[in-house]
Amino acid sequence: MRMLCIGVLLVLLTVPAFCDDVYFQGADSTWHSLEASPQDGRIQIQLDAAMIAAGQTFIVLGKPEWMILEDDTPPHLTGLAVDGRSIELQEGDEIVLGAIDGDSARVAIGLSDESNPIAADVYLQIDDIADGQVRLDTSELGPPNKSGDLIAELSDLPIGGHRGTLRVRDLSPMGNSATWPISFSVMGIAVADDGQSVTLANSAGGFTFEPGLSRQIKLPTEQQLYLTGTLKGWVYPRELDDVQIIEDSPTRKTVLITSTTLEDNKREPVEGSPARIEYELTVRSDSPALFVTSRLYNISGDTAKGDAFWGWLGGEYFATPTESKIEWEGVARDTYVDVGNVGWVWIAPRSEGRPGLVWMADGKFVQSRFDTMLLRSSARDLAVDECVETSFAIAPANTPEDAERIFQDIRASDLLPGLPVE
Incomplete structure (x- = not known):
């Protein structure tokens, strides 16, 4: 007592x-x-x-025999495993489980205390997941054990990114406690019942595609990335005509999205469907990036000039492999400013505590006159059924150093052919 x-x-x-x-x-x-x-x-x-x-x-x-009175140190982590697969502990105070394939998982969290047993009244809360979807086994905790595994059985998990909180305490007189944020994502592809929304998820979280002029890809950072096409006028996807899951393996998820129901830059329907836009989107278990290949096809019936570019991502500033901080110039100069074929740009977050973005491609990056980043292609004449194709990868990244590491991993694995060589 x-x-x-x-x-x-x-x-x-x-x-x-x-x-x-x-x-x-x-x-x-x-x-x-x-x-x-x-x-x-x-x-x-x-x-x-x-x-x-x-x-x-x-x-x-009535002090129990196992209780050590002189104890001011909380429990600490000793290991992590998901479905029997060991997860490396991260530096800092966060439990990062990475990507989970499937809608259920058995998570083992190793805990230890220097002096006293760990209390079994563990608190684990995960955003957007009901209590019934999390079942805890604390049988290895409690007196007289000073260490043991907390087992969390997770079920009926929706795909996408998830965050939560784990809190444990020891059974010292002071009840020393430790709290860790916990994060993971459920890897997969989900297509909405009406076929107008597709979500892919990997270790970085969820990437959602919806049609619309300024919608298209919603990133885990909540920013929107979208394609602007020109072929006999401005063209954007108004509705999705077809969604095909090309691959759904444990290590790779790919979907092909097609739209010929288009709208213009005033969000008015485009008559006659001069173009077909395809988006091939892929996530992988070994990368935090979304891999994108877009194709703007000429289906107008005759040769026409076609062009396509991606944008308009903004941030506090941006960086490249050779410059760690570059201020925006587009607004000040009221013009578009070439960044070049630099391999990647890192776009710094505007809010502290949020990740930035690394955008990787073999094409030309350009600052817009609105202080946002674009990835340009070259306009050219397209015969019927020819296309303008653009490929890139994009991922959350906390720093330019993280951006470089992600870029090098992708280049070493040849996941995005054509990237610049040092």
Whole structure:
């Protein structure tokens, strides 16, 4: 039994005599024992202000043999595993489980405490997941064990990114606690019932595609990335005509999206469907990036000039492989400014604590006159059924150094052919 006494000048406590050992935390923050002889079924405890600090103290009655009183250190992590696969612990105070394939998982979280057992009253909450979808097994925790695995059985998980909180405490008198944010994503492809929305998810979270002039790809950072096409006028997807899942393996998910139902830059329907726009989107288990190949086909019936570019991603500033911080110039100069075929650009977040974005391609990056980033192609005459094709990869990245690492991993694996060589 633990008691907290506050505002003590002189206190005389009388408690049932269920024990014969009493400890209190003294003015020097160390623990001391008190004589406590049971009399008439009760124990009397007397403390005065000189014995304690700041007018308060903790009292422990009936200390278990396993309890270590001198303990101010919370539990710590010792390991992670998902479905038996070990996950490397990250530096810092976050549990990062990465990508989960499928709608269920068995997560083992290794916990240990230097001095005392870990309490079984663990708190685990995951955003957007009901309590019934998380079942905890705490059988390895509690006295007398100072270490053990917390098992979380997760079920009926929706695809996309998920975040939550894990909180545990030890069974010291002070109940030292530790709290960790926890994150993971459920890898997969989900197509809406009406066929007008597609979500792909990997370790970075969810990427959602919807038709519309300024919609198309919604990134895990909540920013929108969209294709602007020109072929006998401005063209954007108004509706999705076909969605085909090309591959759905544990390591790779690919979907092909097609639209011939188009709208112009005023969001008015385009008559006659002069173009067909295809979006081939892929996520992989070994990369945080979304891989995109877009194709703007000429189906107008005769040769026509075609062009397509992606944009309009903004941020606080941007970086390239050779420059760590570049201020925007488009607004100040009221013009478009070439960045070049640099391999990647990192776009810094506008809000602290949010990730930036690394955008990787073998094409030309350009600052718009609105201080946003574009990926351009070259306009050319297209015969019927010819297309303008653009390929790139994009992923959340916290720093330019993270951007470079992701880029090098993709280039080394030849996941995006044509990237510049150092």
